[in-house]
Amino acid sequence: MASQGMHSPVEQFEIKPLIELTAGGYDISFTNSSLFMLLAIAVSGVFLVTAMRQGELVPGRMQGAAEMMYEFVADMVRSNVGSEGRAYFPFIFTLFVFLLFGNMLGLIPYSYTFTSQIIVTFFMAAFVFVGVTVIALFKHGLHFFSFFVPAGAPKVLIPFLIVIEVISYFVRPVSLSVRLFANMLAGHTMLKVFAGLAVMISGAGGIAMAGSLLPFLALIGLTGLEVLVAALQAYVFTILTCMYLNDALHLH
Amino acid sequence: MVCKMGTDMAKSGMMRCLALVTGTGLSLAVTGGQALAAGPSEPGLPQLDISTWPSQIFWLVVIFGVGYVMMAKVVTPKIGTVLEDRRTRLDGDLGKAREASAEAAKIRAEYEADLEAARNDAAAFARQAAAEAAEKAAAVEGKADKKLASKVASAEKKLAEAKAEAMENLNTVAAEAALDAVKGLTGLKATKAQADKIVKATAKAMAPQEAN
Structure with a gap:
């Protein structure tokens, strides 16, 4: 494939250092991935601050969008965590906005999708996992471990159920991170494959060029799908975080 | 691929820890990535090159941290205040509207009561006036009758006298x-x-x- 001039579909995920940096023996270069993290926060921050600058009683389009985003996350926290979740709302909101803008910016051609990096999604998921576990231990103490014993189960089954519950609890960060990572990886790889196919066929010249229309049309459809996936996965990551937080605060 | 990960892991304990936990979730992605990354020159999925991980974690923590502070200190309080202000303003306006509506209903009731009283007064006055008029008319008629009767009587008397004289x-x-x-x-x-x-x-x- 490479010999025909087509780029590898996974080349887009390569990390390229923009500013070389090292600290304590670690390479902490500012990379294309870091740049798009920064852009996600900067674009969302500028958008939200600009939209709310007037703080009008009757919101305009921009302010309406900003408020809608706020209300969306606020409703999510309210309905999934309850009033105790209020303290964690800024974190949940930042998480949602960061992932949403990261995913969406990643769909712009030649940009970078940092959520397609397993280490990024895993670190966020691990942070959430450790965070909610610490919150649960602080709030409930040793009573927290009753979380692994399902209520009303027959006594014989309890040892098995505890094993299952413990496994499912520790799988949480893995499933949470892999879900987002795999969706971004698969989506962007697929986009690249179809785009590469269209370019390759059009390179054939003559009447064969018409054949490139098919992968091109598929690419348009897939792009629409990826916009949906980008928003949906940001939502899924955020709502699962809310649910884990709810478990930590209220156990079962 | 896996061998490369192993040698690199020796570099840092932290990386080893993360790689171990992600291992289960990644095994599927690794095989998929290797299948996709065909060709001898391709090293596999760039995501699994753990030499890039410290940088990504570092910048994720820094940038997300800055983003969190910005959202927590500037953005969410601002939006929250605007929404809260709107809610209180709307509640206030609704309350005022409800009050005004009650006031209007009260004024209307008063007005209707006044109107009813005025109508009753007018009817009573009209009745009284009619009664007075009827009384006066009766009195006038009685007087006229009496006068007429006396005139007739005197005329008859005169007539009788005239007749007798005649x-x-x-x-x-x-x-x-x-x-x-x-x-x-x-x-x-x-x-x-x-x-x-x-x-x-x-x-x-x-x-x-x-x-x-």
């Missing part, structure tokens, strides 16, 4: 006419007294016939 005069005229007739026919002279006596007697004799 009858008296008629007797005198008849007596004189009779005297003249006696004198002319017979040449005898009759006295006035005789003539009167005869006329009266005749008139008396005729009166019952007249009455018939």
Whole structure:
């Protein structure tokens, strides 16, 4: 494939250092991935601050969008965590906005999708996992471990159920991170494959060029799908975080 | 691929820890990535090059941290305040509207009560006026009737007197006419007294016939 001039579909995920940096023996270069993290926060921050600058009683389009985003996350926290979740709302909101803008910016051609990096999604998921576990231990103490014993189960089954519950609890960060990572990886790889196919066929010249229309049309459809996936996965990551937080605060 | 990960892992304990936990979730992605990354020059999925991990974690923590502070200190309080202000303002306005509506209903009720009272007053006044007018009319009519009756009575009296006088005069005229007739026919002279006596007697004799 490479010999025909087509780029590898996974080349887009390569990390390229923009500013070389090292600290304590670690390479902490500012990379294309870091740049798009920064852009996600900067674009969302500028958008939200600009939209709310007037703080009008009757919101305009921009302010309406900003408020809608706020209300969306606020409703999510309210309905999934309850009033105790209020303290964690800024974190949940930042998480949602960061992932949403990261995913969406990643769909712009030649940009970078940092959520397609397993280490990024895993670190966020691990942070959430450790965070909610610490919150649960602080709030409930040793009573927290009753979380692994399902209520009303027959006594014989309890040892098995505890094993299952413990496994499912520790799988949480893995499933949470892999879900987002795999969706971004698969989506962007697929986009690249179809785009590469269209370019390759059009390179054939003559009447064969018409054949490139098919992968091109598929690419348009897939792009629409990826916009949906980008928003949906940001939502899924955020709502699962809310649910884990709810478990930590209220156990079962 | 896995071998490369192993050698690199020796570099840092932290990386090893993360790689171990992600291992289960990644095994599927690794095989998929290797299948996709065909060609001998391709090292596999760039995501699994753990030499890039410290940088990504570092910048994720820094940038997400800055983003969190910005959202927590600037953005969410601002949006929250605007929404809260709107809510209180709307509640206030709704309350005011409800009050105004109640006030309007009260004023309307008062107005209608006033109107009803005025209507009743007017009706009573009209009734009273009609009664007074009827009374006055009756009084005037009674007076007129009385006056008329007295006039009729006096007129009848006068008529009777005139009739009686006329009858008296008629007797005198008849007596004189009779005297003249006696004198002319017979040449005898009759006295006035005789003539009167005869006329009266005749008139008396005729009166019952007249009455018939």
